[in-house]
Amino acid sequence: MSTTLEMVSEEEIIEAEKKAAIRAKIFAWIIPLSTAVALLVIWQAGVRFFGVPIYIAPAPSDVGNALVGSFPLLMANFWPTLTEALAGFLVGNLSAILIAIAFVHNRTVERAFFPIAVFINTIPILAIAPILVLILGPGLSAKVVIAALICFFPTLVNMVRGLQAISPQALELARILSASKSEVFWKMRLQSSLPFLFSALRIAATTSVIGAIVGEWVGATRGLGALIIEATFNFNSPLLYATVFLSSGLSVLMFALVALTERLVIRW
Numbered sequence: 463m464s465t466t467l468e469m470v471s472e473e474e475i476i477e478a479e480k481k482a483a484i485r486a487k488i489f490a491w492i493i494p495l496s497t498a499v500a501l502l503v504i505w506q507a508g509v510r511f512f513g514v515p516i517y518i519a520p521a522p523s524d525v526g527n528a529l530v531g532s533f534p535l536l537m538a539n540f541w542p543t544l545t546e547a548l549a550g551f552l553v554g555n556l557s558a559i560l561i562a563i564a565f566v567h568n569r570t571v572e573r574a575f576f577p578i579a580v581f582i583n584t585i586p587i588l589a590i591a592p593i594l595v596l597i598l599g600p601g602l603s604a605k606v607v608i609a610a611l612i613c614f615f616p617t618l619v620n621m622v623r624g625l626q627a628i629s630p631q632a633l634e635l636a637r638i639l640s641a642s643k644s645e646v647f648w649k650m651r652l653q654s655s656l657p658f659l660f661s662a663l664r665i666a667a668t669t670s671v672i673g674a675i676v677g678e679w680v681g682a683t684r685g686l687g688a689l690i691i692e693a694t695f696n697f698n699s700p701l702l703y704a705t706v707f708l709s710s711g712l713s714v715l716m717f718a719l720v721a722l723t724e725r726l727v728i729r730w
Contacts, residue, residue, distance in 0.1 A: 520700040525707065528700035535689070535701075536708055542685040544712060546602065546674035550609020551716070555617045555666055557610065559659070562621035566651070567643070572622075583615040587673065591680045600681035609673030613666035620662035624655030660724040667716035675709060686712075 502522045508514075509521040516524055529536070561579075565572035591608050598604040628650055636646050678687025686709050693702035 517697045517699050520703055524700040525703045528698075528704040529707070532701055532704065536686075536704065539684055539686050539689045539705075540708060540712070542602075542682075543671070543674050543678065543687065543709070546605040546677065546685070547609055547670040547712065547716065549602075549606040550673055551613055551666055551670040553606060554610030554613030554670070555663060558614045558617035558662075559621055562618050562625060563647075565622050566625040579615060579618060582611070587612050587676055591676050595677070595681045604680075605674050605677035605682070605685075608677040609670045612669045612673035612676075616665050616669075617659070617662040620658040621655055624658030625651045627654045627658065656728050660720065660728065663720045663724075664717055667720045668713040671709060671713045671716065 506521050506523060509519055520528075561575070565576065587608065590611070591604075594607050595604045598607060632650060633646070636650065641649075674685070675687035675690070678685035679691060682688045686705050689705045690702060690709075693699075693705060
């Protein structure tokens with residue numbers, strides 16, 4: 463009888479823990495959603511109460527109407543920005559990973575080129591973007607390079623740190639076991655670098671969109687950045703706000719994809 467009671471009590475405890483975890487997840491979603499809704503209500507009420515002109519600050523309802531009414535126009539400019547951001551994300555991060563591997567395996571290369579990488583990173587992206595557009599032209603390549611540059615340095619720094627984040631004792635054990643450099647890299651260095659890498663990729667997921675939009679500001683006729691400039695010059699504030707929200711949604715989407723990939727790759 464006592465054994466049965468103990469089993470029942472354990473099952474009840476497990477079930478209660480599951481329910482508590484579900485409630486915690488629901489609560490974690492309710493808080494930000496309710497806060498967002500409250501802010502939108504305050505925004506709507508404030509604009510209407512104070513009679514703010516629509517060309518200065520449109521109400522959320524005006525922005526929603528612009529999202530629906532200008533949806534084909536927004537989508538026509540969304541895809542070029544998505545292409546530029548994704549290409550820049552891949553090129554910038556892949557380049558950073560490869561260079562970080564070279565830095566870790568050759569200290570002379572790191573000493574020679576890391577200061578150059580730091581110097582390039584100190585140049586404001588708004589200053590270097592016109593130079594790249596002049597060199598590469600107003601096409602896709604300039605926007606991809608701008609997006610890649612803005613992703614490159616954080617990934618480089620984090621990847622180098624991650625590849626070096628191995629205890630001396632573990633490296634000494636690998637030498638005692640006669641492990642090759644490739645075995646040390648694949649089984650030790652790469653594993654230790656993954657948390658650092660995905661931390662950088664989360665940042666790059668959002669900054670790549672910023673880089674693509676900055677490139678479109680400098681010279682483009684299509685893309686969300688170009689649409690932002692056009693809406694600003696035409697005093698079309700509802701379309702301007704709708705484009706900004708769509709740009710933010712793209713950044714959130716890319717961030718979520720990186721977070722999902724991290725969950726699938728890192729299981730420890």
